[in-house]
Amino acid sequence: MPEGHTIHRLAQDYATRFTGTPTRVTSPQGKFTDAAALLTGAELTRTEAHGKHLFLGFRAADWIHIHLGLFGKVTFGDAPAPPPTDTVRLRLANATSYVDLRGPTTCALVTDAEKQAIHDRLGPDPLRPDADPAAAYARVSRSRTTIAALLMDQKVIAGVGNVYRAEVLFRHGIDPYRAGRDITPAEWDAIWTDLVALMREGVRNNRIDTVRPEHTPHAMGRPPRVDDHGGEVYVYRRATLPCHVCTTEIRTADLAARNLFWCPTCQNR
DNA sequence: TCCTTATGTACAA
DNA sequence: TGTACCTAAGGAC
Numbered sequence: 001m002p003e004g005h006t007i008h009r010l011a012q013d014y015a016t017r018f019t020g021t022p023t024r025v026t027s028p029q030g031k032f033t034d035a036a037a038l039l040t041g042a043e044l045t046r047t048e049a050h051g052k053h054l055f056l057g058f059r060a061a062d063w064i065h066i067h068l069g070l071f072g073k074v075t076f077g078d079a080p081a082p083p084p085t086d087t088v089r090l091r092l093a094n095a096t097s098y099v100d101l102r103g104p105t106t107c108a109l110v111t112d113a114e115k116q117a118i119h120d121r122l123g124p125d126p127l128r129p130d131a132d133p134a135a136a137y138a139r140v141s142r143s144r145t146t147i148a149a150l151l152m153d154q155k156v157i158a159g160v161g162n163v164y165r166a167e168v169l170f171r172h173g174i175d176p177y178r179a180g181r182d183i184t185p186a187e188w189d190a191i192w193t194d195l196v197a198l199m200r201e202g203v204r205n206n207r208i209d210t211v212r213p214e215h216t217p218h219a220m221g222r223p224p225r226v227d228d229h230g231g232e233v234y235v236y237r238r239a240t241l242p243c244h245v246c247t248t249e250i251r252t253a254d255l256a257a258r259n260l261f262w263c264p265t266c267q268n269r
Numbered sequence: 270t271c272c273t274t275a276t277g278t279a280c281a282a
Numbered sequence: 283t284g285t286a287c288c289t290a291a292g293g294a295c
Contacts, residue, residue, distance in 0.1 A: 069287080102288085
Protein backbone atom coordinates (compact mmCIF):
# COMPACT_ATOMS: atom_id res chain seq x y z
CA MET A 1 0.00 0.00 0.00
CA PRO A 2 2.80 2.39 0.54
CA GLU A 3 2.32 5.68 -1.28
CA GLY A 4 2.25 8.93 0.67
CA HIS A 5 -1.40 8.69 1.65
CA THR A 6 -0.70 5.39 3.43
CA ILE A 7 2.13 6.91 5.44
CA HIS A 8 0.10 9.93 6.54
CA ARG A 9 -2.72 7.61 7.56
CA LEU A 10 -0.26 5.50 9.55
CA ALA A 11 1.02 8.62 11.32
CA GLN A 12 -2.55 9.39 12.39
CA ASP A 13 -3.29 5.81 13.45
CA TYR A 14 -0.06 5.37 15.47
CA ALA A 15 -0.85 8.66 17.22
CA THR A 16 -4.45 7.77 17.95
CA ARG A 17 -3.60 4.45 19.55
CA PHE A 18 -0.31 5.21 21.32
CA THR A 19 0.39 8.86 22.13
CA GLY A 20 0.62 9.66 25.81
CA THR A 21 0.57 6.06 27.00
CA PRO A 22 3.37 3.93 28.40
CA THR A 23 4.35 1.70 25.54
CA ARG A 24 6.36 -1.50 25.29
CA VAL A 25 8.69 -1.38 22.31
CA THR A 26 10.06 -4.69 21.08
CA SER A 27 11.65 -6.23 18.02
CA PRO A 28 10.64 -9.89 17.89
CA GLN A 29 12.66 -10.34 14.70
CA GLY A 30 15.76 -9.04 16.51
CA LYS A 31 16.92 -6.47 13.98
CA PHE A 32 15.83 -3.48 16.08
CA THR A 33 16.29 -4.92 19.55
CA ASP A 34 18.91 -2.53 20.92
CA ALA A 35 17.01 0.59 19.91
CA ALA A 36 13.72 -0.87 21.12
CA ALA A 37 15.23 -1.48 24.55
CA LEU A 38 16.16 2.21 24.82
CA LEU A 39 12.55 3.24 24.20
CA THR A 40 10.59 0.75 26.24
CA GLY A 41 8.28 2.50 28.65
CA ALA A 42 8.76 5.83 26.87
CA GLU A 43 5.71 7.73 25.72
CA LEU A 44 5.01 8.28 22.07
CA THR A 45 4.77 12.07 22.02
CA ARG A 46 4.03 12.78 18.36
CA THR A 47 4.09 11.34 14.85
CA GLU A 48 4.87 12.87 11.51
CA ALA A 49 4.90 11.93 7.82
CA HIS A 50 6.81 13.47 4.93
CA GLY A 51 6.28 11.74 1.63
CA LYS A 52 6.80 8.03 2.24
CA HIS A 53 8.82 8.58 5.42
CA LEU A 54 7.19 8.04 8.82
CA PHE A 55 8.56 9.40 12.09
CA LEU A 56 7.48 8.26 15.54
CA GLY A 57 8.57 10.73 18.22
CA PHE A 58 9.44 9.56 21.72
CA ARG A 59 10.45 11.75 24.67
CA ALA A 60 11.94 15.08 23.59
CA ALA A 61 14.07 14.28 20.57
CA ASP A 62 14.16 10.54 19.87
CA TRP A 63 12.61 9.42 16.62
CA ILE A 64 11.97 6.08 15.00
CA HIS A 65 12.39 6.62 11.27
CA ILE A 66 10.36 4.14 9.21
CA HIS A 67 10.27 3.64 5.46
CA LEU A 68 8.10 0.79 4.21
CA GLY A 69 9.81 0.36 0.86
CA LEU A 70 7.95 -1.89 -1.52
CA PHE A 71 7.07 -4.67 0.91
CA GLY A 72 6.65 -3.06 4.30
CA LYS A 73 3.35 -3.58 6.09
CA VAL A 74 1.80 -2.33 9.31
CA THR A 75 -0.91 -4.16 11.23
CA PHE A 76 -2.90 -2.61 14.09
CA GLY A 77 -4.94 -4.58 16.58
CA ASP A 78 -6.58 -4.40 19.98
CA ALA A 79 -4.94 -5.78 23.12
CA PRO A 80 -4.10 -8.43 24.01
CA ALA A 81 -1.44 -8.71 21.32
CA PRO A 82 -1.05 -12.19 19.84
CA PRO A 83 2.38 -13.85 19.96
CA PRO A 84 4.43 -12.08 17.29
CA THR A 85 5.62 -13.96 14.22
CA ASP A 86 9.35 -13.92 13.54
CA THR A 87 9.15 -11.30 10.80
CA VAL A 88 7.88 -8.53 13.10
CA ARG A 89 10.62 -5.88 13.05
CA LEU A 90 8.91 -3.54 15.50
CA ARG A 91 6.00 -3.98 17.88
CA LEU A 92 4.45 -1.27 20.03
CA ALA A 93 2.03 -2.43 22.68
CA ASN A 94 0.11 -0.60 25.41
CA ALA A 95 -2.88 -1.45 27.56
CA THR A 96 -5.36 -1.19 24.70
CA SER A 97 -3.54 -1.68 21.38
CA TYR A 98 -0.63 -3.21 19.53
CA VAL A 99 0.91 -2.51 16.16
CA ASP A 100 3.33 -4.67 14.17
CA LEU A 101 5.73 -3.51 11.46
CA ARG A 102 7.04 -6.06 8.94
CA GLY A 103 9.42 -5.87 6.02
CA PRO A 104 10.39 -2.17 6.09
CA THR A 105 13.31 -0.85 4.11
CA THR A 106 14.17 1.34 7.08
CA CYS A 107 13.44 1.17 10.81
CA ALA A 108 16.03 3.13 12.73
CA LEU A 109 16.44 5.34 15.78
CA VAL A 110 17.46 8.85 14.65
CA THR A 111 18.18 12.22 16.23
CA ASP A 112 16.47 15.52 15.45
CA ALA A 113 19.40 16.45 13.19
CA GLU A 114 19.21 13.19 11.27
CA LYS A 115 15.48 13.61 10.88
CA GLN A 116 15.99 17.13 9.58
CA ALA A 117 18.47 15.86 7.00
CA ILE A 118 15.77 13.54 5.65
CA HIS A 119 13.29 16.45 5.35
CA ASP A 120 15.96 18.47 3.58
CA ARG A 121 16.43 15.95 0.81
CA LEU A 122 12.69 15.55 0.14
CA GLY A 123 10.57 17.72 -2.12
CA PRO A 124 7.25 19.29 -1.09
CA ASP A 125 4.56 16.83 -0.01
CA PRO A 126 1.01 17.59 -1.23
CA LEU A 127 -0.30 16.29 2.10
CA ARG A 128 1.73 18.67 4.26
CA PRO A 129 0.46 22.16 5.04
CA ASP A 130 3.98 23.61 4.68
CA ALA A 131 4.35 22.34 1.10
CA ASP A 132 5.40 24.77 -1.61
CA PRO A 133 4.31 23.62 -5.08
CA ALA A 134 6.43 26.36 -6.68
CA ALA A 135 9.57 24.65 -5.37
CA ALA A 136 8.56 21.49 -7.21
CA TYR A 137 7.73 23.37 -10.40
CA ALA A 138 11.09 25.10 -10.30
CA ARG A 139 12.71 21.68 -10.76
CA VAL A 140 10.12 20.28 -13.17
CA SER A 141 10.28 23.28 -15.47
CA ARG A 142 14.08 23.09 -15.72
CA SER A 143 14.25 19.38 -16.53
CA ARG A 144 14.53 17.45 -19.78
CA THR A 145 13.43 14.32 -17.87
CA THR A 146 9.92 12.99 -18.56
CA ILE A 147 7.10 14.21 -16.34
CA ALA A 148 6.39 10.55 -15.52
CA ALA A 149 9.87 10.14 -14.03
CA LEU A 150 9.82 13.53 -12.30
CA LEU A 151 6.58 12.73 -10.46
CA MET A 152 8.29 9.64 -8.98
CA ASP A 153 11.39 11.57 -7.91
CA GLN A 154 11.02 12.19 -4.19
CA LYS A 155 13.44 15.13 -4.34
CA VAL A 156 11.01 16.84 -6.72
CA ILE A 157 7.71 15.95 -5.04
CA ALA A 158 7.37 13.69 -2.02
CA GLY A 159 4.72 11.02 -1.59
CA VAL A 160 3.63 10.34 -5.16
CA GLY A 161 4.12 6.71 -6.17
CA ASN A 162 3.39 4.59 -9.20
CA VAL A 163 -0.40 4.66 -8.79
CA TYR A 164 -0.85 8.42 -8.23
CA ARG A 165 1.70 9.14 -10.97
CA ALA A 166 -0.20 7.13 -13.56
CA GLU A 167 -3.61 8.35 -12.46
CA VAL A 168 -2.90 12.07 -12.18
CA LEU A 169 -1.33 12.12 -15.66
CA PHE A 170 -4.42 10.40 -17.02
CA ARG A 171 -6.78 12.81 -15.28
CA HIS A 172 -5.01 15.74 -16.93
CA GLY A 173 -4.66 14.16 -20.35
CA ILE A 174 -0.88 14.48 -20.21
CA ASP A 175 1.40 12.23 -22.25
CA PRO A 176 3.74 10.66 -19.64
CA TYR A 177 6.75 11.05 -21.96
CA ARG A 178 6.55 14.84 -22.16
CA ALA A 179 9.59 16.61 -20.78
CA GLY A 180 9.20 18.42 -17.48
CA ARG A 181 10.27 21.69 -19.04
CA ASP A 182 7.28 21.50 -21.41
CA ILE A 183 4.79 21.41 -18.55
CA THR A 184 3.16 24.84 -18.27
CA PRO A 185 2.60 26.63 -14.96
CA ALA A 186 -1.16 26.13 -15.40
CA GLU A 187 -0.70 22.40 -15.97
CA TRP A 188 1.51 22.07 -12.90
CA ASP A 189 -0.97 24.01 -10.82
CA ALA A 190 -3.75 21.66 -11.94
CA ILE A 191 -1.66 18.55 -11.25
CA TRP A 192 -0.68 19.76 -7.78
CA THR A 193 -4.19 20.81 -6.81
CA ASP A 194 -5.53 17.47 -7.97
CA LEU A 195 -2.87 15.52 -6.05
CA VAL A 196 -3.75 17.40 -2.87
CA ALA A 197 -7.40 16.41 -3.25
CA LEU A 198 -6.77 12.82 -4.37
CA MET A 199 -4.21 12.12 -1.67
CA ARG A 200 -6.34 13.66 1.09
CA GLU A 201 -9.15 11.39 0.05
CA GLY A 202 -6.62 8.53 0.02
CA VAL A 203 -5.72 9.24 3.65
CA ARG A 204 -9.40 9.40 4.60
CA ASN A 205 -10.35 6.13 2.89
CA ASN A 206 -7.00 4.35 3.19
CA ARG A 207 -7.10 3.48 -0.53
CA ILE A 208 -6.57 5.13 -3.87
CA ASP A 209 -9.65 6.09 -5.88
CA THR A 210 -9.26 8.33 -8.89
CA VAL A 211 -12.24 7.69 -11.16
CA ARG A 212 -14.56 10.67 -11.52
CA PRO A 213 -18.27 10.03 -10.86
CA GLU A 214 -19.16 10.50 -14.54
CA HIS A 215 -16.76 7.70 -15.53
CA THR A 216 -17.86 5.08 -13.04
CA PRO A 217 -19.12 1.86 -14.67
CA HIS A 218 -22.66 2.74 -13.64
CA ALA A 219 -22.47 6.19 -15.27
CA MET A 220 -20.93 4.68 -18.42
CA GLY A 221 -23.56 1.94 -18.64
CA ARG A 222 -21.10 -0.88 -18.00
CA PRO A 223 -21.03 -3.67 -15.42
CA PRO A 224 -19.36 -2.83 -12.09
CA ARG A 225 -15.70 -3.78 -11.70
CA VAL A 226 -13.20 -4.47 -8.96
CA ASP A 227 -9.62 -3.32 -9.39
CA ASP A 228 -7.32 -5.79 -7.68
CA HIS A 229 -5.26 -3.27 -5.72
CA GLY A 230 -8.38 -2.15 -3.84
CA GLY A 231 -9.39 1.16 -5.42
CA GLU A 232 -11.04 2.41 -8.58
CA VAL A 233 -8.50 3.67 -11.12
CA TYR A 234 -8.31 4.64 -14.79
CA VAL A 235 -5.03 3.10 -15.94
CA TYR A 236 -2.86 1.64 -13.16
CA ARG A 237 -2.35 -2.10 -13.83
CA ARG A 238 -5.02 -2.04 -16.52
CA ALA A 239 -2.72 -2.83 -19.47
CA THR A 240 -4.58 -4.17 -22.55
CA LEU A 241 -7.96 -3.44 -20.95
CA PRO A 242 -10.20 -0.81 -22.56
CA CYS A 243 -9.89 2.78 -21.33
CA HIS A 244 -12.86 3.70 -19.14
CA VAL A 245 -13.34 6.90 -21.14
CA CYS A 246 -12.53 6.09 -24.79
CA THR A 247 -12.16 2.25 -24.87
CA THR A 248 -8.65 2.39 -26.40
CA GLU A 249 -6.40 -0.35 -25.00
CA ILE A 250 -4.39 0.89 -22.02
CA ARG A 251 -0.68 0.65 -22.68
CA THR A 252 2.19 -0.26 -20.40
CA ALA A 253 5.95 0.22 -20.65
CA ASP A 254 9.06 0.07 -18.51
CA LEU A 255 10.20 3.49 -17.38
CA ALA A 256 13.17 3.71 -15.02
CA ALA A 257 12.54 0.15 -13.82
CA ARG A 258 8.89 0.80 -12.95
CA ASN A 259 5.71 -0.07 -14.79
CA LEU A 260 4.11 2.88 -16.50
CA PHE A 261 0.46 2.79 -17.61
CA TRP A 262 -1.36 5.26 -19.84
CA CYS A 263 -4.08 5.71 -22.45
CA PRO A 264 -2.49 6.78 -25.77
CA THR A 265 -5.74 8.42 -26.90
CA CYS A 266 -6.76 10.36 -23.80
CA GLN A 267 -3.20 11.36 -22.88
CA ASN A 268 -2.18 13.24 -26.00
CA ARG A 269 -1.14 16.62 -24.59
C1' DT B 270 6.39 -26.31 -3.79
C1' DC B 271 8.08 -23.18 -6.83
C1' DC B 272 7.69 -18.95 -9.48
C1' DT B 273 6.13 -14.28 -10.20
C1' DT B 274 4.81 -9.98 -8.73
C1' DA B 275 4.32 -5.66 -6.02
C1' DT B 276 1.86 1.05 -4.42
C1' DG B 277 10.29 1.64 -3.18
C1' DT B 278 14.94 3.00 -2.78
C1' DA B 279 20.08 2.78 -2.68
C1' DC B 280 24.23 1.75 -4.57
C1' DA B 281 27.69 -0.05 -7.98
C1' DA B 282 29.49 0.11 -12.52
C1' DT C 283 21.20 0.47 -16.15
C1' DG C 284 21.35 -3.39 -13.36
C1' DT C 285 21.06 -5.50 -8.95
C1' DA C 286 20.21 -6.09 -4.10
C1' DC C 287 17.10 -5.89 -0.22
C1' DC C 288 12.81 -6.53 2.68
C1' DT C 289 7.77 -9.89 2.75
C1' DA C 290 3.53 -12.18 1.42
C1' DA C 291 0.01 -13.39 -1.78
C1' DG C 292 -1.56 -15.70 -5.80
C1' DG C 293 -1.09 -18.81 -9.53
C1' DA C 294 1.02 -22.59 -11.93
C1' DC C 295 2.40 -27.28 -11.32
